[in-house]
Amino acid sequence: MRPTVRTVSLDLATPLRISRSVMTRRDAVWVSIEHEGVTGHGEVVASTHLATTARRARRDLMEHVAPALARHPDPLSGPVDPGTELALPPDVPAGVLAAVDAALLDLRGKLEGRPVHRLLPGSDPAGPPPSAATAHTIGITDPGDAAERARALADRGFRLLKLKLGAPDPAEDLERVSAVRDAAPGIRLILDPNGAWTPEAAERLIPRFALPGVEAVEQPIAPGDPDALARLAARSPLPLIADEDAADHRDAVRLAGRVGGVNIKLAECGGVRAALRVMEALEGSGTEVMLGCFTASSLGIAPAVHLVDRARWVDLDGHLLLARDPWRGIGGADGTVGVGDTPGLGVTPIDPPPPADGLSDHAARTGGGPP
Numbered sequence: 001m002r003p004t005v006r007t008v009s010l011d012l013a014t015p016l017r018i019s020r021s022v023m024t025r026r027d028a029v030w031v032s033i034e035h036e037g038v039t040g041h042g043e044v045v046a047s048t049h050l051a052t053t054a055r056r057a058r059r060d061l062m063e064h065v066a067p068a069l070a071r072h073p074d075p076l077s078g079p080v081d082p083g084t085e086l087a088l089p090p091d092v093p094a095g096v097l098a099a100v101d102a103a104l105l106d107l108r109g110k111l112e113g114r115p116v117h118r119l120l121p122g123s124d125p126a127g128p129p130p131s132a133a134t135a136h137t138i139g140i141t142d143p144g145d146a147a148e149r150a151r152a153l154a155d156r157g158f159r160l161l162k163l164k165l166g167a168p169d170p171a172e173d174l175e176r177v178s179a180v181r182d183a184a185p186g187i188r189l190i191l192d193p194n195g196a197w198t199p200e201a202a203e204r205l206i207p208r209f210a211l212p213g214v215e216a217v218e219q220p221i222a223p224g225d226p227d228a229l230a231r232l233a234a235r236s237p238l239p240l241i242a243d244e245d246a247a248d249h250r251d252a253v254r255l256a257g258r259v260g261g262v263n264i265k266l267a268e269c270g271g272v273r274a275a276l277r278v279m280e281a282l283e284g285s286g287t288e289v290m291l292g293c294f295t296a297s298s299l300g301i302a303p304a305v306h307l308v309d310r311a312r313w314v315d316l317d318g319h320l321l322l323a324r325d326p327w328r329g330i331g332g333a334d335g336t337v338g339v340g341d342t343p344g345l346g347v348t349p350i351d352p353p354p355p356a357d358g359l360s361d362h363a364a365r366t367g368g369g370p371p
Helices: 054-070 094-112 143-156 170-183 199-209 226-235 249-255 272-282 298-305 358-366
Strands: 002-017 022-035 038-045 131-133 136-138 160-164 188-192 214-218 240-242 261-265 288-292 336-338
Touching: 002 054, 022 054, 022 094, 038 094, 038 298, 054 094, 094 272, 094 298, 136 143, 143 160, 143 170, 160 170, 170 188, 170 199, 199 214, 199 226, 226 240, 226 249, 249 261, 249 272, 261 272, 272 288, 272 298, 298 336
Parallel strands: 136 160, 160 188, 188 214, 214 240, 240 261, 261 288
Antiparallel strands: 002 022, 022 038, 131 336
16 A cells, blocks of 8 residues: 655634634645555644644654555555554554544545445444534634624524633623524534633533533633543533543543543544544443544545444534635535445545645655655
């Protein structure tokens, strides 16, 4: 199997403000793995939060992934799970593993003529393709603007919104939530302060947000003390969803049964197969699954869409935040994401892909590092 790598820039349609930053664009690296004329694709996006840059992703794909794939020449000879099968260094970012996992699943699905969701354990071979209502994120903005966006999204078909909280004045957050509820009656809401509150402030504020339509609060306190989050969840009138405090399988096991939900992001846990292991760890614990994402193209979001029928909450709107999505195939503009029975991930590029990065193309062809 021979990979090539391409670096692209994804611009947001509108700057997204959260409690800790404002985002206007995101770099992405596309990895394509070819076997006998068939190609599978995956995407890793740069993330300050995860300390993953496009440069780092390219380097790991060139120096570690390419030679490891060369040792597995046939993708149909057995599962090639980047997290367990490729013997990659332990410091390879989870986002890189997730991108390679996606490309291998896309490749295998195309070679077998089956969609990714039919390849996964626990899938119903005769069931309908997965689809679900997705949240759409509204960043920290003035209440009037938030209300206008919520009304427009509800008119398009959205039934679930995620509101970013964490303004310096909590009264502004309360006003924004009230404005959205008035503008879009009956809308379901998830609130996300991105860890902006102290435990003391969270215990004081969360009851004030226990309003009709508000379903849960995501990561209200700074990550790093999951036991504090669990203690807060035990006293909260709303379900608390762990996000940054539940990045991988070990974190999920620690919080199973102690919080209302865990936000599984493939770029944090290492891909589709790693996500399935997290879901298995949560099963029967009372902690429900949320599927989340970073801002990414449809290529980056698609792997998670193949899992939406296994989640309580779906927040897969990263491609909807872009000024222009270079891939298509998972929908979402009407509030519902889904995939059909097209082989592989089910996404296609809108335009021909850009040329492969020169160094990575050399590495992929030779199985070594940069020249």
